[in-house]
Amino acid sequence: MINLYRSLTVMLMAGLATLPASAAVKEIEALFRPDSANPQSNEFINQTPSEGFCLQLPNQCKPEGLFSLVAPIVFNAKDPIRAFHTDPRQGGMAKVPSHWQRIVVTHESGDTDVLEVRIAGIGHEAGLFEPVTDIVEKQAGDDFSLAWSILWTGGSWREAPAPCLGVGSATAGPNGYNSFWKVPVNAGVCAKQARFLIPAFYFRYFVYGYQLRTPNPLAMKSGRYLGSIEYTVGPGKDFDMGDLMMPNDNLLQLNFTLTVEHMLKVEIPPGGNKVELTPEGGWQAWLNQGRKPTRLFRDQTFNLWTSSQFKMQMQCQYTLGDTCALHEPDGHAVPLQVAVTLPSGLTSAGNRPVIRQPLRVSGVGTELFEAGIYIDRKPGVLHFGVEQADVERMLSSGASTYKGTVTVIWDSEVG
Missing domain, CATH: 2.60.40 (Immunoglobulin-like)
Known part of the structure; x- marks a missing residue:
């Protein structure tokens, strides 16, 4: 103290007159320290460097207070993805905890405050075991970028399905596609329908964007406040990639440290x-x-x-x-x-x-x-x-x- x-x-x-052992764990730290150069800014500053999307395209994130981290969780499709499937859960999809959630953070003295967090984006490093040009039956010739765009209804994975929002940027190769979708508050399922049979599909990892609402540091004690949240991962869970995509880890834990350095x-x-x-x-x-x-x-x-x-x-x-x-x-x-x-x-x-x-x-x-x-x-x-x-x-x-x-x-x- x-x-x-x-x-x-x-x-x-x-x-x-004189986490459980199997959980993927990430640490997120934010700091409040008074700044004489900007005395009106009385907010915590996120000290955790972004990974993935917000690291590569910070101008897409900073105006919205968006940060991103990589979850080292692999998803593999347990069955092929069928062409023109009618069930969104049988294709490429994502549903994330996009609502605001309250996390109690506790000072070493026992005082508590409340931090809020929501998942505001989801990105995938998607992969195929054979070239995408083969999966689309050579309809794109050797142009793998075109092949990715005709593999899915509505265009490539870069073209986010509603209610998710695309960011206009992606990277692609013959066997892999890296993209990111922004997720509005309380959004539901965002799903892509395959237009061709995909025999095998996987996510090498996923990137999650998050936003924070931090408490008022001027009303907090100097020192550290600690809190955490656990998200479940898998079909029907917090991070849900559909019924076909099975993760190799079923928990993602975020640990928060808010440090207050008063003057x-x-x-x-x-x-x-x-x-x-x-x-x-x-x-x-x-x-x-x-x-x-x-x-x-x-x-x-x-x-x-x-x-x-x-x-x-x-x-x-x-x-x-x-x-x-x-x-x-x-x-x-x-x-x-x-x-x-x-x-x-x-x-x-x-x-x-x-x-x-x-x-x-x-x-x-x-x-x-x-x-x-x-x-x-x-x-x-x-x-x-x-x-x-x-x-x-x-x-x-x-x-x-x-x-x-x-x-x-x-x-x-x-x-």
């Missing part, structure tokens, strides 16, 4: 850890005109970088009730009021902006601040003050200086 923790200690002075950084200007409380306009009105100050205060700015939830706490050298105090040498003390204003984009309970939120020793009221966007070096303010009644007591005490140390803590460990 990574705990981001920042604190500021200030010296204050108020001076009076929490506080920058105090030089000298900002020493705060002197003064009246409005300074001490001259009292020294020259005898006009007593009504309150003492100082606003101390700071710069904040954060992409995480965090809380704020306060520790004191001297304490009075639930707040810090300032002391003078003879032991007289007055309460010090401390509050914080945070940059726009950070909110407290009830989605309220944080403006002069009191800081308490108990932490009450500052237990949780949430980032709606990545805060990239935005200014905040710590407000220090002594109220009028306490200023009057300070003046009547005869002491010249009150001091105290306050430690302000920004802490990402909010659970």
